[in-house]
Amino acid sequence: MSRxxxxxxxRFRRLGFKRLRARGLGLRSGDFASQKAGSRGFAxxxxxxxxxxxxxxxxxxxxxVLALPDFSERDAYTRVLAEGEIYRFYRLGEKPDRAGxxxxxxxxxxxxxxxxxxxGPVRLAAANGGVPFWSLGVYDQSSNEVFSINDRTSxxxxxxxxxxxxxxxxxxxxxxxQAVSQSILVEAREAEGYVVLRSLVPQPSFAGIVSQFxxxxxxxxxxxxxxxxx
Amino acid sequence: xxxxxxxxxxxxxxxxxxxxxxxNPLAQLSEGQSKPVFRVPFLIAIALTIAFGGGxxxxxxxxxxxxxxxxxxxxxxxxxPEAQTAQADPYAKSHRASAGKLIYASAEGLAFIASVxxxxxxxxxxxxxxxxxxxxxxxxxxxxxxxxxxxxxSAQSDLPTALNSRIVLRNGGSDGGFxxxxxxxxxxxxxxxxxxxxxxxxxxxxFDTPTAGSSGLIDLTMPRIEKxxxxxx
Numbered sequence: 001m002s003r004x005x006x007x008x009x010x011r012f013r014r015l016g017f018k019r020l021r022a023r024g025l026g027l028r029s030g031d032f033a034s035q036k037a038g039s040r041g042f043a044x045x046x047x048x049x050x051x052x053x054x055x056x057x058x059x060x061x062x063x064x065v066l067a068l069p070d071f072s073e074r075d076a077y078t079r080v081l082a083e084g085e086i087y088r089f090y091r092l093g094e095k096p097d098r099a100g101x102x103x104x105x106x107x108x109x110x111x112x113x114x115x116x117x118x119x120g121p122v123r124l125a126a127a128n129g130g131v132p133f134w135s136l137g138v139y140d141q142s143s144n145e146v147f148s149i150n151d152r153t154s155x156x157x158x159x160x161x162x163x164x165x166x167x168x169x170x171x172x173x174x175x176x177x178q179a180v181s182q183s184i185l186v187e188a189r190e191a192e193g194y195v196v197l198r199s200l201v202p203q204p205s206f207a208g209i210v211s212q213f214x215x216x217x218x219x220x221x222x223x224x225x226x227x228x229x230x
Numbered sequence: 231x232x233x234x235x236x237x238x239x240x241x242x243x244x245x246x247x248x249x250x251x252x253x254n255p256l257a258q259l260s261e262g263q264s265k266p267v268f269r270v271p272f273l274i275a276i277a278l279t280i281a282f283g284g285g286x287x288x289x290x291x292x293x294x295x296x297x298x299x300x301x302x303x304x305x306x307x308x309x310x311p312e313a314q315t316a317q318a319d320p321y322a323k324s325h326r327a328s329a330g331k332l333i334y335a336s337a338e339g340l341a342f343i344a345s346v347x348x349x350x351x352x353x354x355x356x357x358x359x360x361x362x363x364x365x366x367x368x369x370x371x372x373x374x375x376x377x378x379x380x381x382x383x384s385a386q387s388d389l390p391t392a393l394n395s396r397i398v399l400r401n402g403g404s405d406g407g408f409x410x411x412x413x414x415x416x417x418x419x420x421x422x423x424x425x426x427x428x429x430x431x432x433x434x435x436x437f438d439t440p441t442a443g444s445s446g447l448i449d450l451t452m453p454r455i456e457k458x459x460x461x462x463x
Binding site: 132 | 396
């Protein structure tokens with residue numbers, strides 16, 4: 001079935017080109033007829049080449065779309081890494097910085113921080129000095145959202161989040177240190193990722209307080225020694 | 231002219247053909263013309279050009295044109311609440327990987343973008359618009375206009391190029407809605423200044439909104455964008 005329908009199948013070739021060619025030979029009434037037959041066969045081949053090209057284009061389209069997230073040099077995680085060292089927040093300006101990141105909204109101030117929890121958990125903390133709104137988004141290295149929180153869903157409007165791998169989290173819960181007893185524990189399956197901390201500046205008078213909130217926010221590896229070694 | 235050119239092209243294969251076919255020179259020539267000696271590379275070139283050119287071009291166009299599937303459409307407004315999640319479709323993932331934007335997470339907010347008015351015509355800086363009605367429930371919202379692909383306006387601008395829910399004036403009635411004039415020239419009441427002469431897009435971002443996670447999105451209403459006039463009116 002498929003053999004008889006395929007473009008390259010012997011039957012197709014027999015129907016198409018061989019007959020045309022044979023007719024060109026058989027007529028032999030002059031160069032014109034044979035040329036005409038030859039050009040008809042050639043047109044068919046060009047059509048085949050175009051169809052092959054279109055099928056190839058569709059395949060290539062799918063391959064690029066599926067593979068682009070793995071090879072992109074412009075994705076958000078690469079840009080956050082390009083800001084500088086990990087484990088610290090970088091404020092974003094109105095103009096794109098050298099990493100290519102900028103504020104997306106005139107009223108929203110943002111800071112980004114890349115982290116790596118393969119060695120130990122990361123703690124994000126910031127005291128709330130009265131900002132009208134803040135929100136935190138945690139993403140893995142493929143820019144998939146892992147966790148997000150805002151000031152209403154946090155406890156007391158204070159940013160205090162610990163990002164840990166499932167293994168670290170189990171050990172952490174076993175003997176919860178006093179320092180993180182009030183923290184929100186977030187489980188991240190990927191070791192690497194980045195966080196975005198945003199705060200609103202609805203009026204210019206809020207700029208100072210928001211600036212202070214973002215500048216003193218920390219994104220540091222959590223110094224924690226588990227007592228029960230296993 | 232054409233015949234002689236073809237003959238010249240065929241001639242390098244002449245001895246090979248002569249060995250195989252011992253017919254008269256005329257038949258040999260006509261056979262040689264349809265032999266795929268120099269046409270095969272040409273056909274392969276066509277196929278490869280179409281495959282690579284078409285494949286790359288269509289991908290660039292597709293990633294530029296849309297953020298992905300799964301958009302919520304409310305009037306002329308469009309939002310992608312799942313663009314940042316692991317459940318996003320391959321086009322959305324590819325788009326965000328090449329755009330490199332920091333997308334709002336679900337507890338943060340949701341950005342709605344409008345590039346057409348209520349009648350379906352493109353928003354341009356030559357015309358004036360009215361934005362009336364309510365936003366879906368949210369603690370805070372911001373509104374600004376920017377050309378497609380351009381940076382958002384600065385908050386320190388002298389003109390009101392961006393508005394938010396705290397500085398916008400509400401209607402005097404009981405409904406608490408708003409009425410914003412979007413124009414290049416100054417308007418009384420709420421005025422959103424548009425600085426681009428060409429087409430622009432409106433971005434309305436809702437912060438801390440149940441819209442981002444709720445399933446009952448169909449009942450939500452977004453403000454209407456109506457054209458009030460074009461030119462110097």
